[in-house]
Amino acid sequence: MPQACARCRVRNGSLCQDFLKPRVGCRGVQPTHSALRRGDTLFCEGDTARYAYVIASGVVMAYKVMTDGRRLVTGFLFPGDAMGEDCPDVHSYSAEAAADATVCMYPHDGLLALVEADPGLGRQVLKRAHENLSTARDQMLMLASMSARERVAHFLMRMSAAAVRRGEPATVLWLPLSRTLIGDHLGLTMETVSRTLTQFRRERLIAIRGSEIELCDLSTLSELAGLPPPNPVLELLPAV
Amino acid sequence: MPQACARCRVRNGSLCQDFLKPRVGCRGVQPTHSALRRGDTLFCEGDTARYAYVIASGVVMAYKVMTDGRRLVTGFLFPGDAMGEDCPDVHSYSAEAAADATVCMYPHDGLLALVEADPGLGRQVLKRAHENLSTARDQMLMLASMSARERVAHFLMRMSAAAVRRGEPATVLWLPLSRTLIGDHLGLTMETVSRTLTQFRRERLIAIRGSEIELCDLSTLSELAGLPPPNPVLELLPAV
DNA sequence: CGATGTATTGAAGGATTTCAAAAGCCGTGG
DNA sequence: CCACGGCTTTTGAAATCCTTCAATACATCG
Structure with missing residues (x-):
């Protein structure tokens, strides 16, 4: 297990702590780590997606921009939060550090193998997708009215x-x-x-x-x- | 296979046509059907979720209401569209017929067994969840700006x-x-x-x-x- | 201490809402 | 067939809330 993971203290209940960390090393599940300064881009909408990201420290924001520059920040992510864990082909939004941050990056292929092998993890990932949908709709209600x-x-x-x-x-x-x-x-x-x-x-x-x-x-x-x-x-x- | 399914002509590419219909009868996958008049409620936010629904005809709307009555219609669903296929414990929104409609209802337990047995279906369900998230965020962008x-x-x-x-x-x-x-x-x-x-x-x-x-x-x-x-x-x- | 970027505050303008009334549509029944 | 009631839609005018534009204050860092 990488040093960074051994030291990492993101909350229990997070994807990383509960599901990924115990399996680090298995079947190509090997996270890399990245330190970001405020304003650094993690990925852009339209990029092919290669990793699932878990925020280890700091704040990351997910956002979308219209062609004329209007922007919507769809969410702020804090330590323990994950993005891209549903393994899309292409990112449907952009992400950058809203404050200095560190993230763990799990390659999709290892993660996919893990999900197929372990139905519990599959359920977990689906459940998270559902939670994200639910909070997205709450925010829609907020924005609409x-x-x-x-x-x-x-x-x-x-x-x-x-x-x-x-x-x-x-x-x-x-x-x-x-x-x-x-x-x-x-x-x-x-x-x-x-x-x-x-x-x-x-x-x-x-x-x-x-x-x-x-x-x-x-x-x-x-x-x-x-x-x-x-x-x-x-x-x-x-x-x- | 029930008569209604034999006659049903929802589009190819829909969950029902491509994945569910070929497996009707297997392992407890047995849809029931329901005809709704405009205004009829399909389920309410907070209800325990028992079924995945596929719209066979008409229009169904998904919506959320605030305590003071303000309402957001999060989406309109047309023939071939599905809701609840991600098998949540509890519905996070309400659904009612926006026009006279008919729906197929697949019980969650049979569906879950199917998903666990068939990784292809699992990927499909996850992909759909991701699509829903993506369109929800597009709508957030719309509502925000x-x-x-x-x-x-x-x-x-x-x-x-x-x-x-x-x-x-x-x-x-x-x-x-x-x-x-x-x-x-x-x-x-x-x-x-x-x-x-x-x-x-x-x-x-x-x-x-x-x-x-x-x-x-x-x-x-x-x-x-x-x-x-x-x-x-x-x-x-x-x-x- | 000055420079740069961010936050606050003010005043005017604009887009949407609200309130209100008139018009249109549709099914029912005389 | 036409009239009526109930419903939705359209249109108008005033009010409201947020934005825009502009200036000032505040912080942080060299």
Whole structure:
């Protein structure tokens, strides 16, 4: 097993940790690693796809651009998240580092052999594809019908949920993302993102310290985002 | 094989025709059929998923609703299209008949056995999931950054491509869909859809006859939609 | 400390929504 | 056959929200 893999601590429940790492070395499953600086391209829409990528550190973004330059960031990926694990022939979107990042790259051919040999892994991959579809549709709903305030709240709550998933606190988010990037993710201009965030700050819903955002009022934010209130039960329970 | 399947003529290249139909009867793969009137519900978001559905005739729509009633129609499905073939535990969206429709229903358990036994089918299912993801992201791009005119043009071109896929003419679309439904699909109000369609009609880009829409100027429409021009080669060829 | 890039704030403009009314379509029944 | 009611579509005018354009403030790094 490569040194980098031995040291890697991406979350349990991730494709890499649970399925790939135990099989490194088997049947040509041999990851290579790559360090990216902010702005470096991982791959472009239309490129033939050769690898599945697992983010080991930093932030990677997936995006699509229209011919006239308008851009949609379809998602931000954090440590433990994977892309290309469904082994497409050709990439249907582009990917670049939104902040300095390191990624593991598993060649498709070894991965495919693994999937065919192990129905459990096949189910896992299909399940992930289904999850991706489900979140894509949630984002479609957001883009189709939410106001700027709702979109930004929705974004913050999603980032919070992602942080929890990788074992970080729910209320203190490290988001080294420019307003432009967030805007391109939410279908808003960076000015509108900025204005909305300062609104939220004035209303004490959030606090901003550099690229760190603290969520001060989760229940109002999740209500704005059209999501069920967070942990309603815990708040009602007496302290232990 | 049930009578309905023997008579069924959904397009080649569909999951049902190519993969399921030849295996009907094997290992518990036994479809049931259902006839739906416009407005009938097929399943709801949150229901436990028991079947994969293949549209045999008519139009079915997949949609999500927010708690306050705002709705996004994530897609319209036509004969040969499938839903739920990725065997999720729980439906992540709702489905109802947008026009009178008939569907084949394959129970998940038989399908799962088939997928595990046949790696080719597994690849096929995964490929379809990937296609769905890709079109979902295209729609996200549309919802995030296109004007009303561009959205409607994009919609018409997609409906045209879908018609071609099932062997129908590219320029005469049968779309028994209310303005409200189209609006909920495009993130617009029905008034905006109506205004935009009459604009297009006045500009001779389309002609409307009841629920039939003829695309009179494919190249302008596809340009508006941000798509490559249609069959540029064919138009340049001399008539045979 | 100045330079560059990013973020904030302001004011005007525009595209879509909202509200409201009129027109068109369709099936039913007199 | 025509009239009627219910429905969808079209059209109009005002309001709203976001964008655009422009200027200022703020940070980070040499």
